[in-house]
Amino acid sequence: MTALQYRSLLVLGALALILAIVNAVMFSNNRQTQNELSTRGQYIQQSLQLEPLSQSLIKSLAELAAKDNDSQLKELLAAQGISFSANPPNSPAR
Secondary structure, eight states: OHHHHHHHHHHHOOOHHHHHHHHHHHHHHHHHHHHHEEEEEEHHHHHHHHHHHHHHHHHHHHHHHHHHHHHHHHHHHHHHOOOOOOOOOOOOOO
């Protein structure tokens, strides 16, 4: 084996080792990212299951605030970005 072959093989071996280390680091980073995405997906799924309950609760609070003219409840809903308008009750037709 000549010196050129020895050096070439040494460089290729070092390059293979570096690539293996880079691969291990990237694998670890991918695993962490996949776990984060899985956690976020689970959170979104759970949030979607609670959406009807949340809408019902907000609707009830808005109706109560309009019915009782509760300024604190109106302010609370407004602070959360929820706006509503109170429709006057319909008068009976004659």
